[in-house]
Amino acid sequence: MDFMLRVLGPSSKLCDKIEIVLDSDDTMYAITKMESGTHKSQITLYVETRVEYVSGVPSEPVHLNIGDSRKIMSALNQITDDVVEFEYDGSALMYDSPAMSFRFGLLVDEAMTKKTVAKNRIKSFVPKTYFDVESEILKKLLSITSCMPTYDKMYLTCGSHGVKCLHTDKEQGATDKVEMVLTDTFFGEPIDSLDSVIVTEEVFKFVSMNKFDVCRVEIVDPGIVIFKLNIGSSLLEYIVPKRLK
Numbered sequence: 001m002d003f004m005l006r007v008l009g010p011s012s013k014l015c016d017k018i019e020i021v022l023d024s025d026d027t028m029y030a031i032t033k034m035e036s037g038t039h040k041s042q043i044t045l046y047v048e049t050r051v052e053y054v055s056g057v058p059s060e061p062v063h064l065n066i067g068d069s070r071k072i073m074s075a076l077n078q079i080t081d082d083v084v085e086f087e088y089d090g091s092a093l094m095y096d097s098p099a100m101s102f103r104f105g106l107l108v109d110e111a112m113t114k115k116t117v118a119k120n121r122i123k124s125f126v127p128k129t130y131f132d133v134e135s136e137i138l139k140k141l142l143s144i145t146s147c148m149p150t151y152d153k154m155y156l157t158c159g160s161h162g163v164k165c166l167h168t169d170k171e172q173g174a175t176d177k178v179e180m181v182l183t184d185t186f187f188g189e190p191i192d193s194l195d196s197v198i199v200t201e202e203v204f205k206f207v208s209m210n211k212f213d214v215c216r217v218e219i220v221d222p223g224i225v226i227f228k229l230n231i232g233s234s235l236l237e238y239i240v241p242k243r244l245k
Contacts, residue, residue, distance in 0.1 A: 003028070003084070004076045006049050006234035010210060012069035014045055019112050021119075022062040022088075026050060031115050031122075042241055043203055046122050049234040054085060064093060065107040075102050122237065125226065127218035129188035131163045137182055138208050138215060141165060144178050145201060151176075153243065154204065155196040156219075158186040167201065191219070198243040199225050207238055 007030055011018045014034035021029050029048040066072060072093070076084075078100060087094045094103045145151075145167040151174060155166040162184040168177035191197060197219055207215055207227045218226040219242075227238040 003049070003051075004073060006231060006236065007047050008066075008069050008073050008076070010047055010206075010236060011045055012073060013206060013209065014043060015113075016067070016069055017107070017112060018066045018069045019115075020064040020066065022051065022053075022058060022064065023119075024058055024061060026053070026057060029119060031117065031119065033113065033116065043206060044117060044239040045206075046119070046237040046239060047234065048236075062088065063109065064088065065109065065112050066093075066104070067107045067111070072104050075104075117239070122239065125218070125220045125224065127188060127220050127226070129158055129186060129191060129219040130216060131158065131183050131186035132214045132216050133163075133182045134214055135208075135212050137180075138204060141167075141180050141182070142201075142204060142208055144180065148176055148178065152201045154199050154201055155193075156191065156199065156217075156225075157193050157196045158189075158191045162186065166196070188219075197225060199240055200243065203227060203238055203240050210236065 007020060007028065008018065011030050011032040014032045018030050018032055023029060027048050028051040029046065031044065031046050033042070033044045035042050075095075079095070079097075081097070084095065087096070092103050092105045095101060148167065151167060151169045153167070153169050155168070155170070157164050157166070161181065163182045163186050164179055165182050166177060166179045168174045203225075207229070210229055210231065212229045212231050216228040216230075218228060220226060223242045225240050225242055227240075229236040
């Protein structure tokens with residue numbers, strides 16, 4: 001069920017409270033933000049999937065404010081049907097079948113964290129450089145970097161060598177490092193080692209939690225990196241600011 005696998009599942013790993021929007025273009029999407037003081041990182045997840053409306057497409061977006069995503073996922077895990085029909089009465093999300101029924105009350109808008117980026121803004125991002133990374137390569141990279149848990153920075157460069165990822169911390173004068181080629185090809189502007197794009201290792205870990213074949217990495221100016229997954233009828237975009245150092 002895409003609602004749980006592609007919307008609630010990845011979003012709940014960032015935050016318990018999730019705002020799901022039923023849009024007038026036959027899509028359901030969520031924008032969830034997480035800030036980590038430990039890793040000094042910020043991750044915003046935009047996830048979108050197709051939805052079928054039984055009683056007609058809404059003329060205006062409908063906002064469903066889920067207060068405890070893990071609780072509703074526990075209930076959804078008990079449903080064996082591939083296609084599930086929900087009902088929304090303005091204040092709660094409901095499911096009813098001969099085997100099971102439930103009703104989850106939703107939160108008011110004031111109880112939700114205000115979004116710093118809107119759907120139309122996300123859709124307008126244009127990368128200056130992008131490349132594709134296979135799932136197995138990403139898993140191998142994380143397996144190797146796990147031997148240096150005190151570092152959390154990934155330095156990305158693009159050039160004649162292809163796309164390289166360096167795991168170390170130049171600001172600390174670290175001598176230990178792991179460097180790996182992610183792919184032989186990229187598109188757009190090259191990025192040399194002096195201008196390497198720095199992102200936290202944490203976002204690589206969140207991306208790797210999903211089942212996918214290829215992840216597209218887009219480097220957008222000013223200061224944004226997007227990890228994009230197309231899985232079936234769903235789109236997931238992990239949006240992170242580039243670290244300055």
